[in-house]
Amino acid sequence: MSLNRKLITYGFTDLEKSRRFLEAPELAGIDEDQLFEGLAASANPDMALQSLVRLLAVDRDAVIAAMADVDRRRPLFGLLGASEALGEFLMRHPEHLEVVRAAAVPLPDADPAELRAQLLRSVGADPAEENPVAGVLGVEAHRRLRVVYRRLVTDLAVRDLGHGVPVDYVGVVARELADLAAAALEASLAVARADLAEIYGADTVARVKLAVIAMGKCGARELNYISDVDVVYVVEGDDLEESTLARIGTGLASGMARGVYSPGPEPALWEVDANLRPEGRDGQLVRTLASHVSYYERWARTWEFQALLKARAMAGDPGLGRRYEEAIAPFVWASSQREGFVEAVRAMRRRVTENIPLDEQARQLKLGRGGLRDVEFTVQLLQLVHGRLDDSIRHRDTLSAIAALSAAGYVGRTDAQELDDAYRYLRVLEHRIQLVQLRRTHLMPEDEMALRALARSSEGSMVMVRPSAQHLQEKWQRTRRLVGRLHESIFYRPLLNNAATLRPEDVQLTDEAAQARLAALGYQDPRGAMNHIRALTGGLRRRAMLQRQLLPILLAWFADGVDPDAGLLGFRRLSESLGESHWYLGMLRDSNAAAERLSAVLSSSRFITDLLEVSPESTRWLGSDAALVPDSFEAQWQEIRSMMSRHPEPAEAIRLIRLIRRRELLRVAIADSASLLTQAEVGQALSDADRAAILGALHVAEKQVFDDQEQLTDVLVVAMGRQGGREITYGSDADVIYVHRPHPGVDAEAAQKQAERVVNRLGALLTQPCGSPVLAERPLEIDTALRPEGKQGAIVRTLESYREYYRRWSAIWEAQALLRARPIAGDDALAADFVAVIDDVRYPRELDQPELREIRRIKARVEAERLPRGADPSRHLKLGRGALSDVEWLMQLLQLQHAHDDASLRVQSTLAALDAVAAAGLLPEEEVEMLRASWNLATRIRAAIVIWTGRSSDQLPSSRRDLEAVARWCGYGPGRGADLEEDYLRMTRRSRTIFERHFYGS
Template sequence: MQISTRQLIFAGFDDLERAKRFLADKDLVGVDTTALVGHLAHAADPDMALLSLLRLIPHAPAVLELVASSRTAPGLLRVLGASDAMTNFLIRVPESLEVFRNPAPESMQGRDGQELRAELLRAVGADPASGIPPVAKVSGEDGYRALRVAYRKATLSLVHRDLGATDALEAMPAVGRELADLAAAAIEGALAISRAEAAQRFEADDIADLRLAVIGMGKCGAHELNYVSDVDVIYVHSSERLDTDLAHALARELASGISRAIDTMGTEPGLWEVDANLRPEGKDGALSRTLESHAAYYDRWAASWEFQALLKARAIAGDAELGAAYEAMVAPLVWFSSEREGFVDSVQRMRRRVTENIKPAELSHQLKLGPGGLRDVEFTVQLLQLVHGRIDETLRVRSTTGAIVALSMAGYIGRDDAEKFDRSYRFLRVLEHRIQLVNLRRTHQMPHKEADQRVLARSVRSTSGVKLTTAAGLMQRWGETKKLVRQLHERIFYRPLLSNAANLSADEVRLSPEAAQSRLRALGYVDPKAAMRHIEALTGGMRRRAALQRQLLPVLLGWIAEGVDPDAGLLGFRRLSESLGESHWYLGMLRDSNAAAERLCKILSNSRFITDLLEVSPESTAWLGSNKLLQPPGYEALWGEVSSKLQRNLGPDQAIRLIRVIRRREILRTALADGAGVIDQDAVGRALSDNDRAAVRGALEVAQRNEFASTAQVGEFLVVAMGRQGGAEIGYCSDADVMFVQRAFEGADPQAVQEQALRIAAALGSLLGKPMVPAIQAEPRLEIDTALRPEGKSGSLVRSLAAFEEYYSRWAQIWEFQALLRAAPMAGAPELAKDFMEMVRPLRYERVMSEDQLLEIRRIKARVEAERLPRGAEPERHLKLGRGSLSDVEWLVQMMQLVHAKNHPDLRTTSTRPALAAIAAAGIIPSEEVKLLDDAWSLATKIRSGGLICTGRVSDVLPKSWRDMEAVARWCGYAPGEASVMEDDYLKATRRARQVFERYFYGFED
């Protein structure tokens, strides 16, 4: 009978012309094609099912009998339309068609694990009922094939029942359990083969004496295995008679034999990889250990993540008594692991590593490892188990679905949340199973093509009443599930804390105070009692702020916990929230801007300095919601604001306070922009320098106004920036290196001019150094440092322009010419600034350096290294004076400027990095070596600023404590947990920079 196009479309065919051609194939002569098309409608991919049927008929003509029956055809065609790999197996082993003689039951009925074990042992000729360890009668290629065929036949039966189940989500746990039992049975059969093969090298009595247990880990241990997955195992052995070396050798031989039987190439393809890398010491460790050796390792050397992995450990094959002893040994270690130092960081690092290993092109289609994927569910559930299982034994279950039920029954997850979490997990696992079934390959990628997505939708169309028939419907459901999983993580882990603190409602989950504190401790809070007090203060009461905080804190607590110091972060958040009260913009920003709220939480838990500044300037929090508001305003805008304040005729104390408030505010803005990644390192230096320049100019105007109110002005005054201030590359809370210049008005008394200038200079330092109210611990005062003036601290604080000119022409030392390389006007009389810079131009750029002068520079640098490095400081860790650090790079750059700026105008800059670029462009130092200098200088600068930002303390030394190092590393852009990476990078960068420095500064060669 001719099949219509409409019938084919209704059945779900994609390639209609090919379907008509196949249905007319000679092998289907006599088959009721109308009925066949109706049966093919049961298949997820009718096109593949029909093709597979035609491929199968020549090898197994009996398949036509099954297709002709309405009892057996739907089940067979469901399998042929879901798994090309199963079709290939049926072609290789046609007698396996007997699986389809009976229809699949509508509800999934799993097979008993002992029954599967017996079946696979009998397949290799071993006696499953024997009181001694089973030994196969067939081994080698014949044994491998027999085992694999029996395994795949059992898998075929499971696929038949799985695809026939009315509710795929309901069936999922039973499918995972049977797959795990089937894998255990395969390993038992492989061990029986391995014993037979070992008899060729070892004595039979020795083999019988060795007790070997196989411990299933991961999904196999949890009884929730995929159709295709590595089976993670750990081997443990014991012997009462054999010596240690022989026992180890025999255990290694048996373990290796298991892998050969399961996964070597053969006439029947391998099943899956037996992965023993979760064993102590991983790939570097012994393949098998004694129980005592395992115990010693876990007691002394195991990392926290290894205990999390042991949560799933279950004896699956081999000696049952030894396996039970292993389970009993590790159980206490698992359930007390959350008390270990660094536990949270270890768990978070492992989760990040999983995410980081995803290829960017695959992230959006990752079913397992991406955001809202299977790993998010599993990590959330496992962390809750490890936190609360220490005191609540009902949570000590291995499977994820079982753990969700246990957590809900014990009150750690609300019933509604538990149901949603469970259904989301089941749905994701069903998708994973169906995708893997096609080729029986390990994959966790959602299909990219619409046709493949449509097939997948049909394969899971029966899911607890949710009908999925289109690609768009499937992808929408998947997207909703991912979003829900992320939301549930926040609710499940954090909401009970709020319920405990704020008594939200009668149907909210309630934790005991002890359980809530355990959860906070596991998140990384050192003082969970204090954290609970802060949560209670934030969420208590009926005001709008408290209601909104109850909604937001599940998310905010998570972001705060990701920082280095969650306790300080939560305290800072509480203080900030109390300062801002019911401010509509603040609550709105937290509610509506995830980026701003996340920035705030992470800054509060990583930076003591910024937290202190926000406490006295809470309104600045608003900048976090806008990259535009975070941009530093620049010198002209700052001076315009300072100037407008000074026009109010305020007293000196009021005026200088406003100037310093503006400066402190702009330091905060720069730090927030820096932390948010809105500006780069060079922009940070410029912004801080512009800020200081505006503050010094404002303070100078206040000092002069006060001076000239009682004494007539008799001269001009100039502040010249020196050092890193002159180079516009300062850090947070840098001193202002300056020189003071004066010039008398015509006819004025030189002595009176000098005295007036000294009073102005003294007033300037005093005004800028006044304590702020309110004060903070790391107050960003601007200290005036005049040590770079002629004759240093022994010289006059202020000199006239003529005195400067005479000094530099007659008495100046080479280091003073070097210091002038960074001189730049900062504040004061414009004409005097112009004349001063014209005077110093030939001194710093047009001199011809003699060999004696170069030698003197080298001597001074060597003396600085020997004398100024603090006692006990490690030279390789000092950021300013250490080997290859800031001082080395800057001295080398300045020597190159003194020598070459006369002929290379691009070298005439006060800033280090532009000078380095000019040195490379001129070919004075090869560009690859200049890059080494630039890398070391940049990293040292960033770490130096990060030290103050994160700890609130000024330090010129690479941190040694883990917490400080970790905080600084994050500030410098390293991923969490990469403190040691930053340390290694710095030591490597400065070591290389030092080699370049010595080569070109001292003339040393490698």
């Protein structure tokens, strides 16, 4: 038999290269039968041969000894043919070749305690200690740790690759990898303790307890060979100052992460990712347990509770870790009670799928349709929904959870078995792909040789016939389809259990022709659009028949919007939310106005779509102009009072108050989209909704505080900034200051503390989680930075304190800020007295030259320092040239100069101030009109950005698509984004010229 034929028979691909390696001097004297017997056992003979030759060059005797041992030969070639990275590890450290040996049968699970002990001993730490300290420091400790870790991973890989049925062993592999990660972090933490002891002293560092909490796959003990290890940190210190505790805790956490990931003589292991901590990457790296609990009580979002399902103490102080688990568990299992929880989880899964790059969609094992995430989201949703009352399904890892859900009857036995089989198979593929280079990847290879090697390594030694690349592809695609089907039928139960394709008589186009038509209409993803159409129109139910009638019209209307794909997706989500509601599709069928309005908002507004998704009953408003008239403040307050009388419990009361605010926010946005409100009316309606919510929250806060102690003081909330001017938009915070007046005869200090309790509780009530998806929740953020002395000042002051402060210490900028002050909640008499106090401040008899210079200096400083780095001043909507800030400062300067003598200037609104300035002749009429136009356009653009993206931004968009969407909202026709941009730049240039002429006198 020729050599080429022999190589082909044994599975080689690159014949020329393999022939050269077979002629390498390192193979001289090697038994050819042993060599080819071993190569035949490898998944990738080409890679195995190359690694073998290189390994022989490093330690020939050790390799020959392994090859001569019939029990070690197959594991050696199996490893070299499956993992180039572990082969290179053995080349760097041939002394560890001994781990390549035949595994015992049955294969035992590794003892987590023994893994921990081995890695701790590698850095000279005592495993018997609860919080061990390394005896080796710095880079050398990290090197030793990484070498022992990789030796243990190699040992595991040998057992894994040698198992006859890898899908049966994948759960053991995942658990051991998670235990290895925990052990590595424990050892690295011991090194960090030792390193910090050199700086802070051993006794001080020993007083700091750090618990490392595993999240994600590591928390579930189902880790991959190479994966980010998601963690959060909990810190505790006996009698240590908060700053010292935070500094040492952060040092321990950072040092631990560096130990496994920083560059060094031995390559890094994997990245430690702490972005799942409270507030994400913007939050503190380490927090106390009380701080964690407080965050999850008040501010955590729905997805964070889903992430906590996997939380597990993995390293560090075990007692603190256990207390964290016990404190967090109630949040996890109560999360399904949050309003909109199920749809929030579904929406999150859809967003993950939508964000996959197009070139990866067909290769994704993890995120794509029919991938690992579909199984995990399905299982987690069922656990979170039913686990509140059934603790038998409270498992962290996916495989145990599937079995428990089946045993409890939440998933049918057949479905559960298919989910289990599919998940195991996908995890084996993921493991084998990552083993090759020990790189974090979830993409199926495209190269034929790599696919063939993957097919061989993933099937196991029990398979008699070597599988081909085609066999692998077919099996993977079958698995994807199966998982996709199960995900659809279970995850969207019961709404989406029909996914039948359209019948020819329903749509008189083939799929191919329909996709071509959708592409011609402007859909970017015709195939995805067809999937939505099938889901909407499949089956014989009345809803499907109505949607078959409506969709041809709606598809064209969606195409008239900026993003038709989003319009169709939003319609599908909304239809799923409303289910079989008889009125919904009937309204769209019978009312052109409702259908057109719905089509317009779904294809042009992420903000409204998200709000409609969690409040789908609000779709009723689309068919009636009367229903879109915003409720007045008085009507909202009456509703809130009635609701509070029926629901005195604070948590329920504030939930309903915020739902009322969200409802009005949505009503205003839809009315705005239908051009039923002017810009001024939008600001006033939004301000009314905020005012009603703040007033309601104040009553709830006072009830909570006064139930515990006698009322000692009256509290007043005063709106500032745009909130005071009733000119807010959809993404605005509430700028406020707080005033209180103690009751006669009470202790002043006690009254002050009580007032602080009230206002702090007020802010928390308005921002704590309320059970809605991130974009739809829209909590009302309270900003008190405009109070006397800014963030350094008391959060609430007495009326007399304000009077004294403004008399003795206030600066001119504070008088300027008070021009917009407007009491919105609290005691009416106190409000009147406070206005009397500030009127003398904000409407001074005269503005002297030093004060005028100070105002000009502050404005120049704001422009120089507060404009974001790299921002184009000509495009910044708030602080840019001729934008909102310029108009507002000019109006406020004129008010400071003239409002004492002219009462018509005593207004909080910028637009009202412009009217008053024009009427008083303080500026030429044409200049006032230009200032008004630029201010209105900038305000409208800010609102449009929130409406389009669901996020606030002060930058005029630069992308054509975003400009087009914003231009549509601002009243420009299709294709006129460039016109909007040109108009804005032209208006603000003129506005800036007017501003500089009158503000700086130039």
